[in-house]
Amino acid sequence: xxxxxxxxxxxxxxxxxxxxxxxxxxxxxxxxxxxxxxxxxxxxxxxxxxxxxxxxxxxxxxxxxxxxxxxxxxxxxxxxxxxxxxxxxxxxxxxxxxxxxxxxxxxxxxxxxxxxxxxxxxxxxxxxxxxxxxxxxxxxxxxxxxxxxxxxxxxxxxxxxxxxxxxxxxxxxxxxxxxxxxxxxxxxxxxxxxxxxxxxxxxxxxxxxxxxxxxxxxxxxxxxxxxxxxxxxxxxxxxxxxxxxxxxxxxxxxxxxxxxxxxxxxxxxxxxxxxxxxxxxxxxxxxxxxxxxxxxxxxxxxxxxxxxxxxxxxxxxxxxxxxxxxxxxxxxxxxxxxxxxxxxxxxxxxxxxxxxxxxxxxxxxxxxxxxxxxxxxxxxxxxxxxxxxxxxxxxxxxxxxxxxxxxxxxxxxxxxxxxxxxxxxxxxxxxxxxxxxxxxxxxxxxxxxxxxxxxxxxxxxxxxxxxxxxxxxxxxxxxxxxxxxxxxxxxxxxxxxxxxxxxxxxxxxxxxxxxxxxxxxxxxxxxxxxxxxxxxxxxxxxxxxxxxxxxxxxxxxxxxxxxxxxxxxxxxxxxxxxxxxxxxxxxxxxxxxxxxxxxxxxxxxxxxxxxxxxxxxxxxxxxxxxxxxxxxxxxxxxxxxxxxxxxxxxxxxxxxxxxxxxxxxxxxxxxxxxxxxxxxxxxxxxxxxxxxxxxxxxxxxxxxxxxxxxxxxxxxxxxxxxxxxxxxxxxxxxxxxxxxxxxxxxxxxxxxxxxxxxxxxxxxxxxxxx
Amino acid sequence: xxxxxxxxxxxxxxxxxxxxxxxxxxxxxxxxxxxxxxxxxxxxxxxxxxxxxxxxxxxxxxxxxxxxxxxxxxxxxxxxxxxxxxxxxxxxxxxxxxxxxxxxxxxxxxxxxxxxxxxxxxxxxxxxxxxxxxxxxxxxxxxxxxxxxxxxxxxxxxxxxxxxxxxxxxxxxxxxxxxxxxxxxxxxxxxxxxx
Numbered sequence: 001x002x003x004x005x006x007x008x009x010x011x012x013x014x015x016x017x018x019x020x021x022x023x024x025x026x027x028x029x030x031x032x033x034x035x036x037x038x039x040x041x042x043x044x045x046x047x048x049x050x051x052x053x054x055x056x057x058x059x060x061x062x063x064x065x066x067x068x069x070x071x072x073x074x075x076x077x078x079x080x081x082x083x084x085x086x087x088x089x090x091x092x093x094x095x096x097x098x099x100x101x102x103x104x105x106x107x108x109x110x111x112x113x114x115x116x117x118x119x120x121x122x123x124x125x126x127x128x129x130x131x132x133x134x135x136x137x138x139x140x141x142x143x144x145x146x147x148x149x150x151x152x153x154x155x156x157x158x159x160x161x162x163x164x165x166x167x168x169x170x171x172x173x174x175x176x177x178x179x180x181x182x183x184x185x186x187x188x189x190x191x192x193x194x195x196x197x198x199x200x201x202x203x204x205x206x207x208x209x210x211x212x213x214x215x216x217x218x219x220x221x222x223x224x225x226x227x228x229x230x231x232x233x234x235x236x237x238x239x240x241x242x243x244x245x246x247x248x249x250x251x252x253x254x255x256x257x258x259x260x261x262x263x264x265x266x267x268x269x270x271x272x273x274x275x276x277x278x279x280x281x282x283x284x285x286x287x288x289x290x291x292x293x294x295x296x297x298x299x300x301x302x303x304x305x306x307x308x309x310x311x312x313x314x315x316x317x318x319x320x321x322x323x324x325x326x327x328x329x330x331x332x333x334x335x336x337x338x339x340x341x342x343x344x345x346x347x348x349x350x351x352x353x354x355x356x357x358x359x360x361x362x363x364x365x366x367x368x369x370x371x372x373x374x375x376x377x378x379x380x381x382x383x384x385x386x387x388x389x390x391x392x393x394x395x396x397x398x399x400x401x402x403x404x405x406x407x408x409x410x411x412x413x414x415x416x417x418x419x420x421x422x423x424x425x426x427x428x429x430x431x432x433x434x435x436x437x438x439x440x441x442x443x444x445x446x447x448x449x450x451x452x453x454x455x456x457x458x459x460x461x462x463x464x465x466x467x468x469x470x471x472x473x474x475x476x477x478x479x480x481x482x483x484x485x486x487x488x489x490x491x492x493x494x495x496x497x498x499x500x501x502x503x504x505x506x507x508x509x510x511x512x513x514x515x516x517x518x519x520x521x522x523x524x525x526x527x528x529x530x531x532x533x534x535x536x537x538x539x540x541x542x543x544x545x546x547x548x549x550x551x552x553x554x555x556x557x558x559x560x561x562x563x564x565x566x567x568x569x570x571x572x573x574x575x576x577x578x579x580x581x582x583x584x585x586x587x588x589x590x591x592x593x594x595x596x597x598x599x600x601x602x603x604x605x606x607x608x609x610x611x612x613x614x615x616x617x618x619x620x621x622x623x624x625x626x627x628x629x630x631x632x633x634x635x636x637x638x639x640x641x642x643x644x645x646x647x648x649x650x651x652x653x654x655x656x657x658x659x660x661x662x663x664x665x666x667x668x669x670x671x672x673x674x675x676x677x678x679x680x681x682x683x684x685x686x687x688x689x690x691x692x693x694x695x696x697x698x699x700x701x702x703x704x705x706x707x708x709x710x711x712x713x714x715x716x717x718x719x720x721x722x723x724x725x726x727x728x729x730x731x732x733x734x735x736x737x738x739x740x741x742x743x744x745x746x747x748x749x750x751x752x753x754x755x756x757x758x759x760x761x762x763x764x765x766x767x768x769x770x
Numbered sequence: 771x772x773x774x775x776x777x778x779x780x781x782x783x784x785x786x787x788x789x790x791x792x793x794x795x796x797x798x799x800x801x802x803x804x805x806x807x808x809x810x811x812x813x814x815x816x817x818x819x820x821x822x823x824x825x826x827x828x829x830x831x832x833x834x835x836x837x838x839x840x841x842x843x844x845x846x847x848x849x850x851x852x853x854x855x856x857x858x859x860x861x862x863x864x865x866x867x868x869x870x871x872x873x874x875x876x877x878x879x880x881x882x883x884x885x886x887x888x889x890x891x892x893x894x895x896x897x898x899x900x901x902x903x904x905x906x907x908x909x910x911x912x913x914x915x916x917x918x919x920x921x922x923x924x925x926x927x928x929x930x931x932x933x934x935x936x937x938x939x940x941x942x943x944x945x946x947x948x949x950x951x952x953x954x955x956x957x958x959x960x961x962x963x964x965x
Contacts (some may be wrong), residue, residue, distance in 0.1 A: 179954065366862070366957050441925065442932050442949045448912060449832065450888055450958045456836040457860055458961055459826035461804055549925050552917060 036067070037316040055170060055419040057319050057383065061412065064323015072327045087388045091314050093268045093280060095384070098311025099190050100284030101304075107183040114180075115187030117360050118376075120228075122188065122352050123161050123195040129348040131157025134340060143336035148399055151206045156403050158199035159390050160345055160410060164383025165189040171423045172379070180364075181372045185379050193385055194231060194277035198224045200389055201275060204397075231271065231278040238267035238279070239286025243485040246294040250487065256299035257306060260291060290485045318384040325391070326408050332401040338409045345382075345410060353377040371429050378422055381414040382407075444553050779850070787851060791858035791878055797963050801857065805850050815847035816840070831911045835891045843896070859887045862960040882947070884959040889946050899940040902926055 021028075040063045044051055050059070108115065131154035138145040138153065165185045172182050202220040242263035249256050264283055271279035292300050353376050361367035368376070390407040393400050779802050787798055806812075808820050818837055827833040840848050840856045848856075858878035876883060892900040892908050905926045913922065933941045933949040941949075 366954075366960075441929050443953055445909065445912075445925075445929060446888065446946075446950055447953060447958060449891060449908065450955070452830060452832045452912065453836055453888065453891065454860065454959060454961060456827055456830045456833060457857065459824060459830070460821070460836070461801065461857070461961070461963070549928060552921060553913070553925065 033320070034313060034317065037063075037320045038313075040320075041312075041316060053420065053423065055415070057415050058419055060316055060319035061323040061326075061415060064320040065326060066323070067320075068324035068327030071324065087318075087392060088272065089269070091318060092385070092388065093265060094307075094310035094314040095318075096190075096193075096268075096280045097264050097284055098307055098314075099186075100281035101288055101307045103186065103190070103281070103285060104183065105285060105289070107179045108187055111180055111183050111187075114360055114364060115184055116191060118184055118353075118356055119188045119191035120195050122356055123163075123192040124199075125352040125356070126161035126345075126348050127154065127158040127196075127199050129157070129352070130160055130341070130344045131155070133344045133348070134337070137336065137340050140336075143334065145334065145337055148402075151203055152397060152399070154206075155200065155203035155393075155397075156341075156390075156406070158196055158203055159386055159393075159403070159407060160341065160382065161192075161348075162196040162382065162386045162389065163189050163192055163380045164385055165379050165381055168379030168381055168419075168422055171426060172375070177375060177426065178372070180366060180368070181375050185376060190281055191278060194228060195224070196385070196389070197275075197277045198227050204394065227276050228278070230274070231276045232282045234271060234276060235267060235279040235282025235284075236286050238263055238270075238283045239290075240481075240485060242283070242287045243290030243294065246291050247485060247487040249295065253296050253299060256295045257303045260287060260303050261306070263287065290481075294485075294487050315384065318388070322384070322387050322408070322411065326412070329404065330401055331405045332399070333405055334402055337402060338406045341406045341410055342413060345414075349380050350377045353380075374429065375426055378418060378425065381418055382411045383415065387411055441549055441553070444550060448553075783851075787854050790851075791854050792861055793854065793858065793963065798854065801854065801963070802850060805853055815849045816853065817847055832891065832908070835908070835911075838894075839887065839890060857963075859884055860959060860961045860963075862962065863956045879960075881955055884955050885947055885950060886943065888955075888959065889943050892941075899938070899942050900946070901940045902930060905929060905941070 037060065040060060041056070044056060044059050131150075134157065135148075135150050135153040137143065138148050165188070168185055169182070169189075172185065198220075202223065206216060242259055245259050245263070246256060249259065264280060264287070267283040268280045271277065291303075295303070353373050357368045357373050357376075386407055390404050393403060397403065779799070784795060784798050787793065788795065793801070805816065808824070809816055810820060810823070811817070818841065821827060821837040821840065822833075827837065830836065840853065842848075842852065855878065861879040863879055863881065889900070890896070892904050894904060894907075906922060909922050909926055930939060930941060933945045935945055935948070936942070
């Protein structure tokens, strides 16, 4: 601190202008570095074409090289940013958080086995392969490398095999390579640091030991599993805690993003403490799902932005420093070692991908063809992590400089040569493309249809597929996790709040549209007025509407089946409201389709008296009755089948008498509907013979073959009895079928039966044990 | 069960099915035993009721449509050939199949045929168009009761608008193909049949 009076002596006036540089030096230079890197990024993107052909990492390294050159000539030292602590504690976590947070979860979990296979086994293969080969090379005296022992070579192999596919990912994303390849590379890059760090620690520990025993190797393997399992567990735990915390933050929205970051960082530090890896990734994945439902929209945006920003800054800085450090450190150049490293890195990766793919392909629905494999192999660039790991090697390794040089050489080679050439090569060999920008409403609906169909067919064939675990988890998730971790677990309310938000948005947009063309901004509510079919004007759907549609669809379309019904459980359907809805609807549609083609014009009086008072007569009359009905029906094919079925199954005449009860029944049904029916019948408050519907449905509950007949009987009744108009396709929304539980069956049954019983042949109703 | 199955299904039939559908021998026998276990009436054909007896299909939102897909126009019974023919749509596409037999007719599990299967789920009246009503029906089946008709209606409108290129307010098969051109149908509509 400069003392104004100071050593100059005598100056007693107040200095007008002071400068105290050393005080701010460190943060100042730090900020300057970041700004410089960011300027570089701006510069690249001004001329768009550059970034297409040259990946950003190349450009950053180049800038770093230039700056490094400047610094070298001025004999400045680069800031000590890349000490081990600084790197691992400050610069690495944002990158991992960024990758983990924006990981596409669905493809990841669909391919999780493959991803982990490549990440773990692939990295192991690479490390050991490269290490051993280099060790073999070191044996040759001519290269002068004999002082590098096996452990050190293995250590170096582990470092070099850390893949950092950022550039490859950018290219893949741009081109739109198929999802599987993308997610494998993505996941591999993300998870192989777990393996690498374990190997690194293990080998550096071993490198210090004078002799290596086999127990150490086994311990290493055990350690790996501890690291892996522990990492996942920790991450999930932290994720849950974070999610749980955000359940209560609705009053302190401003600091909501803070929780995400603090918990992630805490998780990371704890992991570092125990030297576990991949905690942050699992934490981010777990957290994201629940937190994004709990926090407000603004917090959500903030979190995403900040995560992205921190990740980008960190990565930029690392590459930048790579360039700088390249110039300013002491290098030890050994042609043999470096060249062979390059060669072996290439070979082993290629071999590794080949062998691994051969092994894993039979287990995949869509196997990796050779083009995919080539993409995977060629996309294995080395990058930041490799550099950091080698730079932070302890100085006890006597050839550390050689290693540093070799790593830098490999990194620069892969980033520049492979990074630049991967795009034209991938385009040339024409890897399978994927569905980018697929989120049109059409795609969402149709893919859901396809998923349901595939599930159905699988059930039909009596076999499982990977949907099994997905369903299991979903069930667990909905039952337990969501209840605990989410503040507001009801789907309806989120739609309602979304409605309000979008209505508001609509209103604002109307004010914003330059022409003030109000009719061009429909809201979904106002559309209820426009139910005209063909003369419907072409509606302009705004982005908000489409988003809302996506939300609605994703929240309300039935997810694919949950295996809830075991074959042994014959007497009750699973107590699921969704299942109920589906069944209610199916019955309604069956009834409608059966009724649809038919005979509104069949008035009461045309039913011959003999039918009206049809009572317990054996089979012959039954058949004639059916024949009569069939004729009058005029082509309800399904009913014919039902009738046939009835005949085939030998339904007792008593039960069939129900079917032929006359039109008068309808009045009673109306009556039944107008009584406030007991709670169970609330379900059935539909236009149409509601109570009949209910009993049809209840009929569903008994062992499956029997009720089919009974319900179809019901449908027969409907056919004869109905004078209702055919309804439009959509059933009116049903109130939640609250009381529709098996236990209440009998009570309701009797309740429902009563008004009808009054007017019908007594005995048969009772015999109808549903 | 196994021996009974193999005696009822002759080798020539297996060969024919193999040629037609591309399933392997063991897959065909396995599916045949499944077929017979579903065939309660034991008359070598399945009716709709046999399918409806599968509980999971009952709670599948599209259960009826799926069942319907097995039965050709106007028929009520499906035999094993027909059963396999429908199931063949869901075989995964193998790479080598794509190249051979360009002149031969398309295999049942080609992308187009898979899409046709999905298309037919909507298009009940087989007029080669998905009308707004047909779309609404399927939507209604797939969506919970929380959605009002107006919302569903506008979703359906949006769907048609997105896909419809010739302005007839319905989705033809070609428009359907086009709208799904970027979707990985080969994977979505494939089942790994156990050997």
